[in-house]
Structure formats: C-alpha cells, structure tokens
Amino acid sequence: MNRRRFLTTGIRASILAGIGGAGAMVASKAGAEQLVWQLDPAKCLQCGRCATDCVLTPSAVKCVHVYAMCGYCDLCGGYFKPDTKTLTTAAENQLCPTSALKRKFVEDPFFEYTIDEPLCIGCGKCVKGCSSFGNGSLQLQVRHDRCVNCNQCSIARNCPADAFSRVPLSKPYLLKQVNEESQAAELTGKKGSSDE
Numbered sequence: 421m422n423r424r425r426f427l428t429t430g431i432r433a434s435i436l437a438g439i440g441g442a443g444a445m446v447a448s449k450a451g452a453e454q455l456v457w458q459l460d461p462a463k464c465l466q467c468g469r470c471a472t473d474c475v476l477t478p479s480a481v482k483c484v485h486v487y488a489m490c491g492y493c494d495l496c497g498g499y500f501k502p503d504t505k506t507l508t509t510a511a512e513n514q515l516c517p518t519s520a521l522k523r524k525f526v527e528d529p530f531f532e533y534t535i536d537e538p539l540c541i542g543c544g545k546c547v548k549g550c551s552s553f554g555n556g557s558l559q560l561q562v563r564h565d566r567c568v569n570c571n572q573c574s575i576a577r578n579c580p581a582d583a584f585s586r587v588p589l590s591k592p593y594l595l596k597q598v599n600e601e602s603q604a605a606e607l608t609g610k611k612g613s614s615d616e
C-alpha cells in the first residue's frame with residue numbers, strides 16, 4: 421500500500437468509526453433510562469448496615485409499610501418488643517429505637533401502624549419483628565426523595581445479602597407484596613417527609 425492509499429484508507433476508517441461511535445452514543449442516550457439504587461426486601465437480612473453504611477445521616481433507607489399485606493394486629497411483632505406484657509405505647513414496650521413507628525386504634529381489635537420517616541434511621545428492627553411474627557408488611561426501601569444516587573452505593577458494597585441493585589427510575593421501588601404496583605405508585609407520588 422503506498423502512502424497516499426494508506427492515508428485515504430485510514431481517514432475513511434476514522435470517519436466510519438466516528439459515525440459508528442456517535443451513532444452508538446445517540447442510541448444509548450435515546451434508549452438508556454436513568455438507574456437508581458434499590459434493595460430487594462425478599463433478600464434483606466435486616467443486618468443493620470442500611471442504618472450505618474449510607475453516606476447520609478440518617479440513612480436514605482427507611483422503613484415503608486405495605487398496607488395491603490398488614491393484618492392490623494393488636495399484638496404487632498414489628499411494634500412491640502417480644503417480651504412486652506402490656507400492649508401500650510409506652511417507649512419501653514417499643515422495638516423501634518426512635519419511636520418512628522406509630523400505632524393508632526382503628527376498631528376492635530385492629531390497629532394501624534404508620535412510619536414517621538424523619539425519625540426512621542433504617543435500622544430494620546421493626547422489619548425483622550414483622551417478618552418473624554407477622555406478615556412481613558414492614559419493609560426497608562431506599563427513599564428516592566433522599567438518596568443522592570451515589571455512583572457506588574456504600575451500603576450495596578457491604579450488604580451481606582447482595583440485596584442491592586440498580587433499577588430503572590420509572591420503577592424505583594421493589595416490594596414484597598400482593599399489590600405491588602399501587603403501593604410503589606403511592607411511594608413514588610408521596611413527597612417523602614424525610615427531608616422536612
């Protein structure tokens with residue numbers, strides 16, 4: 421190949437590579453959806469690292485309540501310590517270290533449990549209690565009104581259950597439940613009170 425032919429071939433190859441690269445970039449921009457970190461409650465072991473390993477304090481991981489799964493129990497395994505004798509809201513009876521889980525009488529014998537998100541530190545104690553003695557309706561989730569979507573989530577790096585993955589921004593919640601779509605929509609629509 422003489423010098424002239426070599427240069428022409430090289431320039432053509434560069435142009436083609438440039439077009440290919442630009443095309444791939446456009447395709448990836450058009451097709452790619454932003455991804456966010458989320459944990460799978462079905463894998464979570466409630467090890468406590470969601471409370472301690474987030475770059476934020478308190479953590480971006482919070483307890484959320486899947487009401488469709490809840491039994492509205494009087495004796496709630498997520499609310500009361502296992503050795504509680506009297507089912508009252510006294511602080512010493514509560515599993516939650518910050519009193520973030522609230523109990524409200526509905527009608528005999530049902531009680532509703534809600535989470536005060538600004539108080540929740542994502543320790544998972546209520547989740548463990550609810551999973552062990554109840555229906556598992558209390559679950560941990562990364563709350564996206566708070567999470568800064570680190571390149572590498574520091575909780576994900578240390579999670580012993582490998583429960584974290586990146587999920588599409590359009591479906592940012594993973595829940596163990598019967599009516600997942602409506603609950604996820606409720607979480608997505610609810611501007612979290614955690615940044616109040």
Ligand code: SF4
Pocket residue numbers: 459463464465466467468469470544560575578579580581582583584
């Ligand atoms: S670090 Fe993993 S196993 Fe531990 S509480 Fe978080 S999601 Fe669950």
Ligand code: SF4
Pocket residue numbers: 482483515516517518519520521535539540541542543544545546547
């Ligand atoms: S026990 Fe832990 S995870 Fe559950 S509401 Fe209280 S602070 Fe949040």
Ligand code: SF4
Pocket residue numbers: 457473474475476479480481562566567568569570572573574575576
């Ligand atoms: S991505 Fe960052 S801010 Fe979000 S949960 Fe993980 S460590 Fe916390």
